[in-house]
Structure formats: C-alpha cells, structure tokens
Amino acid sequence: MKTSQRRILTTHVGSLPRSDAVLHLLEERENRRAVDAVEFNRGIRQAVLDIVKRQVDAGIDIVSDGETSKISYATYVHDRLTGFSDEGSTEGAKPHADLAPFPDLRRKMAQLSGSRRFKRVACVGPIAVGNRQALAHDLANMRAAVDAARPAEAFLTAASPGVVASFLPNSYYRSHEDYVGAIAEAMREEYAAIAAAGFVLQIDCPDLAMSRHTTFQDLSEPEFLRRAAFHAEALNHALGDMPPNMVRIHVCWGNYEGPHTHDIALAKIIKIVLGVKAQAIAIEAANPRHAHEWTVWQDFALPDDKLLLPGVIDTSTNYVEHPSLVAERIVRFAQIVGRERVIANTDCGFGTAAGYGKLDPEIVFLKLGALVAGAAQASKQLWS
8 A cells, every 4th residue: 555655645435426327327237127237347347447537637646446336335235245135225214313303404405415226125145245247347447447547556445344234234144243244254255356456445434433323323322332343343354364554444424414413423433443454544534523533643643554544525515625725634634643644535435325415526526636736735845
C-alpha cells in the first residue's frame, strides 16, 4: 500500500455514480429478469474502463472500479453466495433511530434520494460460495482498466461479514454469531482473491459504527460494543494470513443527511477498529456530526504500522468544499499522525446503492476535484 512520501495522496471510499445503462443492467439482475450475460458483461466492463479513467483524469491517485457491478456495497453478496432467498424488502425492519421521530423528513428524504433498488433478502439456507464468475469478472475488468489508465494504485471493495448480517436478515442459523461466522468463512475466498490479484482490499465495516443506530438499535451500548468486537474478530478470521499492508477498512455512521443524534462516538469504538488486521483506516471526518473527532487521534495514538485515510469531503451534500478547507483538514491530521501516514479521502461512497442518493453525478466529480486541489495545497504546506 502506497504512502504519502512526497505529497498527500488522494483516494475515495469506493462507490461512484452509475450510468443509466449500468443501472438498468443491475436492476434487471436484481429483479431476476432475463439478462443477456454477454451484454451485461460488456456493459459493465466498458463502464469500469470509463470510471477508472475519469478518476485518473480528475487527479485521484488510488482508484476503485466505482463498485460498478454491485447493486449496493453490502447486499451484492447474495448474487455470489448460496443460502439467500430471491425476494426481500427494500427497507429495514425499523427506521434509523435518529430518523424515527421524523416521518415527514423520511418522506422528503425518499423523494430526494429516489427508490432503493437493492433487496434485503434473507438467509434461508447454508451459506457457501456459489458464483465465482462475478468476482472473476470484477478482477479482470479492473485489471484492464488499471492497465489502460495507469493510476498510482488501485483497490477493490468487499463487504465485511458483520455488515452483510446487518443488511440481510438471518432466518436459518441458530444464532447471530453462527450466521456471521458462516458469512466470514464464505467471504474468505473473495478477500484473498482481491489481494492476490494485486489490488488493495477495502473491507466496508459500517457495522462497527452505523449498525448501532440501525440494525442493532435495540441493544444497549455495552451489548453493541460486544457485538462489534465479535464482528471485528470474525473479520480478522476471514482475513486469515493476508498481509495487513494489502488491507484497508472503511468505518462510517451512515451516508445520509439525517440528524445522526444517535451515532456512537468514535472514542467508544476506536479500540475495536484499531484491532482489525488492516494497515489503513478510512473513517468519516468531514460531516457536521463527526468533523470534531479529529481530536480523538490526539488521545488514541495511531499505531506505528497503520495509516489514516480521513474523510475530508462530505458525501451527503451537494456543497462543494473549498480546497482551502480541505487542505486545513488534511494538515490537521498530518500534524497529529505524520504527513506520510495520511491519505486524503472522502467520508463515504458516492453511490453506496446504485441509483439511490441525492448527489448530482457531475457534482460528485467537482467534489473529487476539490479533494485533489486541497491535497495539493496541503502538500505545499507540509513539504515546504
């Protein structure tokens, strides 16, 4: 994994807006309608080539495939693993704890964001790897795009066992622990294959933060912390002997513009997060609810073998951050953990679910441009 040796490198959390053509392909597959495999693969491959090139052209150093082939960052696994039903709700069992008191706000948010396409299908049988072709296509598409665009580095995302269990309800395994353990065993192959293909593996772990006020909102705080610690242990098991310098994790509290008044504090989960066998930690640090938590890193020293990928761009608003603000945020983190150990990042993905969200696709790239410009300003200050 590259570090910021001569200047502050830039990256993002992974997902980017999909085109209407890609959205159509994903929606057809999600609804189990007949999809021509050749047409699907051709469309996704070209879209990955295009999105990687656009990231490089925008100045992003460490790029992804935009999660182009995935209907959402967590639920995509039901196309690759056995044991899941074909049908499911697009909504969770309960509204988020912070949004529950505000039904009018929830309706307005739905109008702005559009309808969800992904399904929260249930686990109804034994989980195992079922479809290896989807991952093989992802790896081949990304290799072709990287060879063509030549970014400084590339990563691919995968869902953590805990976030899969948070989105897809269990109707088969005896306990939550058994369910997460089965997911972890099945995901080992995907994790290892991404790193073996030469890409940095990003594990998406909002179950360590966001799930506190969503799926597990009925747990007490101590109960949730024990569950989060178990999720981290299951993830470490799934990572096996993979070198930590091939792994980064993303932790967030939910990529939506809500009150976030029930978000658990970073200080309460940081030891769990630091316990994951990953070299880099990508974490929200720009939005109004968590921008103050840069001070946490003054109290909890980042281990010498880890990197910090703080969010310096808010992904829940169409505001385009001024590069000087971005630079200010970057410098603040660099002064705490060291300039070489900071990579400028976004708070979350820009397309965590395909076709869902209120950000304009073109404004997304203006925000990425602000990220690049801010990193350049910060680099001048830090390497003056």
